Amino acid sequence: MKGLFKSKPRTPVDIVRQTRDLLMIVDRNADTRESKREEKMAELCKNIREMKQILYGNSESEPVAEACAQLTQEFFRENTLRLIIRCLPKLNLEHYLLQARKDATQVVANLQRQQVHSKLIASDYLEANIDLMDVLIEGYENTDMALHYGAMLRECIRHQSVARYVLESAHMKKFFDYIQLPNFDIAADAAATFKELMTRHKSTVSEFLSKNYDWFFAEYNSKLLESTNYITRRQAVKLLGDILLDRSNSAVMTRYVSSRDNLRILMNLLRESSKSIQIEAFHVFKLFAANQNKPPDIVSILLANKSKLLRLFADFKTDKEDEQFEADKAQVVKEIDAL
Amino acid sequence: MSHIQETHDQQHEPTNIRRLQFPLDPNSYKILDEIGVGVSAVVYKALCLPLNSAVVAIKSIDLDQSRADFDNVRREAKFMSLLSHPNVLNAHCSFTVDRRLWVVMPFMSAGSLQSIISSSFPDGLSEPCIAVVLRETLNALSYLHDQGYLHRDIKAGNILIDSNGSVKLADFGVSASIHESNSSRGWCSPSSSVFTDVVGTPYWMAPEVIHSHNGYGTKADIWSFGITALELAHGRPPLSHLPLSKSLVLKITKRFRFSDYEKNKNEKNKRFSKYFKEMVGLCLNQDPSKRLTAEKLLKHSFFRNCNKGLDFLVKNVLHGLPSVEDRFRIIKSPTLSVVPVVNKSIGDEDGEDEEMEDSNEKRRRISGWNFNEDGFKLDPVFPTDSEDDSVVKQVRFGGETIIQNKGGESKGESIRSSSLDQPSQFTQSTCSSSSSLGQVGEETRAVSLVQERGGESGESTPGELGESSPSSPGQGRTSGGIIDRDIVMQDLIFLKRNLEDERQTLMQVFRLLEAEEAVEATREEYLERMVERLRSELESEKKRNLELELEVEFLKMQIQCDN
Numbered sequence: 001m002k003g004l005f006k007s008k009p010r011t012p013v014d015i016v017r018q019t020r021d022l023l024m025i026v027d028r029n030a031d032t033r034e035s036k037r038e039e040k041m042a043e044l045c046k047n048i049r050e051m052k053q054i055l056y057g058n059s060e061s062e063p064v065a066e067a068c069a070q071l072t073q074e075f076f077r078e079n080t081l082r083l084i085i086r087c088l089p090k091l092n093l094e095h096y097l098l099q100a101r102k103d104a105t106q107v108v109a110n111l112q113r114q115q116v117h118s119k120l121i122a123s124d125y126l127e128a129n130i131d132l133m134d135v136l137i138e139g140y141e142n143t144d145m146a147l148h149y150g151a152m153l154r155e156c157i158r159h160q161s162v163a164r165y166v167l168e169s170a171h172m173k174k175f176f177d178y179i180q181l182p183n184f185d186i187a188a189d190a191a192a193t194f195k196e197l198m199t200r201h202k203s204t205v206s207e208f209l210s211k212n213y214d215w216f217f218a219e220y221n222s223k224l225l226e227s228t229n230y231i232t233r234r235q236a237v238k239l240l241g242d243i244l245l246d247r248s249n250s251a252v253m254t255r256y257v258s259s260r261d262n263l264r265i266l267m268n269l270l271r272e273s274s275k276s277i278q279i280e281a282f283h284v285f286k287l288f289a290a291n292q293n294k295p296p297d298i299v300s301i302l303l304a305n306k307s308k309l310l311r312l313f314a315d316f317k318t319d320k321e322d323e324q325f326e327a328d329k330a331q332v333v334k335e336i337d338a339l
Numbered sequence: 340m341s342h343i344q345e346t347h348d349q350q351h352e353p354t355n356i357r358r359l360q361f362p363l364d365p366n367s368y369k370i371l372d373e374i375g376v377g378v379s380a381v382v383y384k385a386l387c388l389p390l391n392s393a394v395v396a397i398k399s400i401d402l403d404q405s406r407a408d409f410d411n412v413r414r415e416a417k418f419m420s421l422l423s424h425p426n427v428l429n430a431h432c433s434f435t436v437d438r439r440l441w442v443v444m445p446f447m448s449a450g451s452l453q454s455i456i457s458s459s460f461p462d463g464l465s466e467p468c469i470a471v472v473l474r475e476t477l478n479a480l481s482y483l484h485d486q487g488y489l490h491r492d493i494k495a496g497n498i499l500i501d502s503n504g505s506v507k508l509a510d511f512g513v514s515a516s517i518h519e520s521n522s523s524r525g526w527c528s529p530s531s532s533v534f535t536d537v538v539g540t541p542y543w544m545a546p547e548v549i550h551s552h553n554g555y556g557t558k559a560d561i562w563s564f565g566i567t568a569l570e571l572a573h574g575r576p577p578l579s580h581l582p583l584s585k586s587l588v589l590k591i592t593k594r595f596r597f598s599d600y601e602k603n604k605n606e607k608n609k610r611f612s613k614y615f616k617e618m619v620g621l622c623l624n625q626d627p628s629k630r631l632t633a634e635k636l637l638k639h640s641f642f643r644n645c646n647k648g649l650d651f652l653v654k655n656v657l658h659g660l661p662s663v664e665d666r667f668r669i670i671k672s673p674t675l676s677v678v679p680v681v682n683k684s685i686g687d688e689d690g691e692d693e694e695m696e697d698s699n700e701k702r703r704r705i706s707g708w709n710f711n712e713d714g715f716k717l718d719p720v721f722p723t724d725s726e727d728d729s730v731v732k733q734v735r736f737g738g739e740t741i742i743q744n745k746g747g748e749s750k751g752e753s754i755r756s757s758s759l760d761q762p763s764q765f766t767q768s769t770c771s772s773s774s775s776l777g778q779v780g781e782e783t784r785a786v787s788l789v790q791e792r793g794g795e796s797g798e799s800t801p802g803e804l805g806e807s808s809p810s811s812p813g814q815g816r817t818s819g820g821i822i823d824r825d826i827v828m829q830d831l832i833f834l835k836r837n838l839e840d841e842r843q844t845l846m847q848v849f850r851l852l853e854a855e856e857a858v859e860a861t862r863e864e865y866l867e868r869m870v871e872r873l874r875s876e877l878e879s880e881k882k883r884n885l886e887l888e889l890e891v892e893f894l895k896m897q898i899q900c901d902n
Contacts, residue, residue, distance in 0.1 A: 021889055028896070036888065043885055056487060060632070095423065102421060102486070147421060182363040184433040184440060185416040192413070230438045231402060274403050274438065 012054055012071035016080060019047040023083040026090055045091075045100035051075075052103045055110045072114040076125040084108060085135055085152070089145055105148040112155040123159040130165050132156075137171045140178040140190050150189040157193070160201045167197060167208040172216075176223040180232050191235050198239060202248040209243075209252045217256065225265050234277050237269055241283040257288045260297045267305065270312065279318060282329070289332045303339050310336060361431040361443055362389055368397060368443070372664040374450070379404035384446055384664060395431065396446040403438045412440060418488065418511045419444070426479035428499060428509040447499035447507060450663035455656060456495060456574055458666045463574040466611055468655050470645035472498065473568055474637070475506035480564060481633035483508075484557040493563035494543045495570045504649030504657065543567065543576060558627035561636070565622025572611060614641035617852060 010018075022044040054071055057063040075081070084104050091097040091104070112122045126132065133156065139149025157163040166172070175197075178190035198205055209216065224236035244253040256262055266288065269281035288298060302309070313333050318325050362368075368385045369392070375382035380400040386392040400412055419430035419442065431443040449455060452472060456463065464472070476498055483490055490497075490508065497510040543563040570576040618641040621631045636642070661669075 018886070018889070021893055024896070025889075025892060039885065040889075058485070098423060106487070147417065182434055184435055185420045185430075188413040188416060229435065231435050231440075234402075276403055 010050075012051075012067045013074045015047055015050050015054070016071055016074040019044065019051065020078060020080050020083060022047065023080070023087050026087050027083055041091075041094075041097060045096055045103070048100050048103045048107060051107050052110075055107060055114070068114055069116045072111055072121060073116050075111060076121050079129070081108065081111075081125065082129060082132060085132055085149075088148060089142075092144070101148055105151050108152045109155040112158055120159065122156075123161060126156060126159060126162050130162070133162060133166055133169070134171070137166065137169075137174070140174070140181070140186060143183060143186065146183075146186040147189055150186070150193060154189075154193050154196055157196055157200065160204055163197060163201050164204045164208075167204060172197075172212075173219065176219050179224070179235070180227060180229055184231075187231075195235075195239055195242075198243055199246070202246065205243075205246075206248045206252065209249060213252065213255065217262070221262065221265055225269065230274065230277075233269065233272075234274065234280065237266075237277060237280040237284060241280055244284060244287060253287060254291070257291050258295050258298065260295075260301055263288050263298055263301055267301075275319070278316070279325075282316070282325075282332075286328050286332050289335045299339060302336055306336055306339060360390060361387060361395075363432055363434040365434075365436045365441065368395070368441075370397070372667075374663050374667050387443070394446040394448075396444045398442040398444065399436075400440045400442070401438065402435070402440055415511045416440070416442065422483070422486065422488070422511075424479060424482040425505070426475050426507055427482065428507040444509075445501075445507075447509075448502040448663060449500040449657050449660060450666060451496050451509075452498045452500065452571065453494070453496035454663065454666050455500070455660060456571070458669070459660055460656075461574050463570075463572045464656065466572075466615055467645070467647055468652060469568065469571045469615070470641060471504075471647050471649070471652055472500075472506055472571060473564075474642050474645055475649075476508055476564065476567070477633050477637050477642070479506075479508035480560055481637060484560070484633050489557055490560050490563075492543070493560050494567050494576070498567070500652065500657065502653070502657065504652035506649070506652070543570075555627065557632070558630045561622050561630045561633065562627075564633075564636075565619050565630075568615075568619045568622065572615075612641070613852065614639070614644060617641070 022040055025040060026044060051071060054067050055063055085108075088101055088104060091101040113120070114122065133153070136149040136153040136156065139145040139153070142149075157166055175190060175194045179187055179194055181187040181190065220236065220240070224232055225240070227233050227236070243249055244256055263285075266281055266285045269277055270285055272278055272281070288294075289302065291298070294302075310333060313329055316329065367389050368387055370383045370385045372384045373381060374384050374396065380398055383397045383399065385395050385397045387395050402412065416430065416433045419428075420433070422429050428444055428447065431445070433440060433442040435441070452464075463469075476493070480490065480493070490511070492510060493508070497508060499507050499509050501507070543566045544559075566576050618636065618639045621636065621639070624630045631639070
């Protein structure tokens with residue numbers, strides 16, 4: 001009696017195939033009156049969920065490497081990712097569809113890290129379908145999709161070739177606006193992606209910065225460091241420190257700290273009433289002061305503000321004891337004092 | 340009150356509508372009242388003017404204060420907009436207002452269960468009410484864990500009720516996503532040990548979170564859930580009458596009344612059913628892997644027997660309750676600074692108590708307690724020098740606990756009081772003589788404990804740990820004498836025997852309970868299995884049907900293409 005009705009368990013490959021078939025149907029038929037649409041949607045959601053369970057495991061069991069590899073291989077063998085990205089906005093209106101949207105996002109995110117025969121096949125797929133990044137990035141303009149596409153995007157730019165594409169694309173300029181979107185959750189997501197782009201792949205970043213120095217820092221200064229939005233300024237000055245202090249960006253750093261305009265902006269940030277911004281600004285300012293080949297106009301600005309700066313640093317402290325900070329401060333004070 | 344109605348059903352509305360609805364501009368909101376306050380956040384009751392003055396709650400977080408925790412804030416905002424479940428409080432929207440982040444949320448008019456209990460049910464709720472609250476909370480937990488999230492701060496203070504009785508889990512300030520954590524091991528299943536940071540609120544923290552070097556997962560939430568069950572039943576979490584340490588006392592214990600916990604304990608125990616006790620026992624297993632998952636807990640008889648709806652809560656808990664604003668005003672009045680709605684966990688409080696930072700870490704490690712199902716409480720675990728008794732191996736708060744808790748230990752009382760009641764010091768050699776106290780004896784820890792104690796003279800904490808060596812007793816720090824090592828040893832051995840006895844009794848009770856359960860369960864189980872089987876058959880039939888249909892559809896499509 002048992003087992004009579006039991007169909008044999010579906011393999012990961014079966015699940016991916018059926019998902020793809022269902023996605024194709026969803027993708028083609030916009031007609032909501034179409035018969036059995038609801039059932040198909042439900043089935044699609046179930047399949048996506050099953051993929052997620054294979055990849056992540058559940059509270060009972062850990063994921064099985066072999067099953068993950070099979071799923072990944074089948075997934076990227078054909079254009080499943082494109083279909084998912086395209087169909088994602090259609091998963092809406094119903095609670096279970098929104099859930100499937102989240103599941104799909106997690107599946108796509110996970111697949112970026114899956115190795116098949118110790119190769120990240122997602123990377124190869126994306127290189128061949130790099131236009132998908134355009135869709136994901138523009139997702140930030142769609143309140144509904146932003147967090148989902150954003151999460152996928154951040155996983156995709158773990159691949160260096162993908163990050164390079166995004167950095168060199170015209171989209172880069174848009175990030176300066178995305179990080180200041182009024183929805184905090186979306187703006188924060190865009191900021192996280194931007195940070196990832198600017199810090200993850202060192203050689204690509206330094207190449208990008210030296211090629212795009214002029215427009216990039218012009219935008220960075222005017223739109224981010226001089227933004228009226230507190231949180232934008234705070235994140236931007238922190239990230240600037242991370243970028244400039246990275247050894248691979250030393251050429252860029254030398255160039256940045258030779259500009260009096262940059263110095264002026266950083267000195268303004270040092271004067272902010274927010275302690276967090278002050279501290280982060282200090283970590284950039286110290287590079288101007290420590291520069292052993294200060295251009296004359298930098299020296300003259302520092303000289304003109306010498307007493308003010310020394311007074312500022314006299315009672316400039318972090319909340320927690322920070323030896324490195326104290327040492328840096330002492331060094332900066334010494335440099336300025338010696339001018 | 341029609342505008343409140345609107346906010347109730349948010350979860351079931353599509354995200355796009357939700358987002359469009361709530362304006363991202365502070366001028367669109369009119370703040371009415373403060374209803375909660377925390378370390379770096381204030382919660383207001385407010386009206387959303389463009390939306391027919393719908394009532395909302397706004398959590399206003401000072402971003403400049405939460406310096407190190409900016410990532411937490413970001414994560415919280417993200418979780419709150421992505422999660423959607425009827426039992427999870429999510430955000431309508433969030434936006435920055437100068438240096439503050441405003442998170443606009445549905446207004447839960449009855450407030451947190453902690454505030455309800457402390458204002459109207461100091462001895463805890465009745466079991467049927469607890470069952471409803473816990474069932475709803477468990478629904479939320481089951482959803483969160485399924486989504487790969489840990490809440491990490493489950494407690495009555497984070498369970499909110501609305502005027503219609505709906506229950507929502509709130510405050511994702513310290514929650515975390517397993518799927519997004521960049522653990523070196525790559526992707527892990529939610530139950531495995533992913534996290535190692537000590538996060539949460541001490542009384543509710545699972546042992547593996549406190550001993551976090553081994554990592555913890557979703558089961559840590561289950562422990563806190565069990566503690567929350569006890570909190571709802573007794574009116575306060577177990578052991579909350581004990582000072583964990585100065586810093587923790589300051590922040591948490593003031594909310595609870597210490598006085599009559601011990602006194603009322605026995606009569607209260609009678610009120611609770613076997614199922615309830617058993618269910619809590621399943622949450623409070625020292626071994627995380629032996630705790631049930633949220634999903635499985637929901638199937639426990641305690642919840643299956645609970646047939647009450649949300650209106651039951653309205654009638655029995657919410658009726659006649661002072662408004663959340665009024666309750667807040669009362670709590671806020673004299674000295675209390677910590678209030679449930681936004682109360683912050685240790686993890687959030689950077690810079691607040693720096694002098695304790697490093698000693699805290701060690702202090703938290705020495706807690707351990709066993710759930711006493713029969714007495715429906717947690718029994719602190721006392722130090723022992725035996726190696727074989729792993730259950731009793733962990734120590735709670737060093738000397739402090741032994742004294743403070745003696746009321747709960749009837750048999751050992753007389754001996755202990757005779758040896759430890761006067762102000763006295765453990766010497767280092769005493770500490771290291773028992774395996775578990777060895778931890779306590781670490782010099783740094785001992786130093787900080789003593790220093791702290793100095794400013795805390797009002798507390799009745801006669802036991803004191805000192806780093807002084809036996810040859811230089813009491814080095815000018817305290818006036819007390821030194822405990823005789825032999826007496827302490829005797830005492831500990833006695834205690835150990837005592838505990839072993841109790842454990843055996845408990846084991847017997849467990850066995851009895853299990854046997855009883857088995858008989859009751861058989862027929863029910865049989866039917867259940869039957870239903871289960873039929874269901875899966877139907878399911879697979881449906882699936883086959885659909886597959887065939889799909890194939891037809893697909894073939895049709897191909898034919899179309901070919902044409």
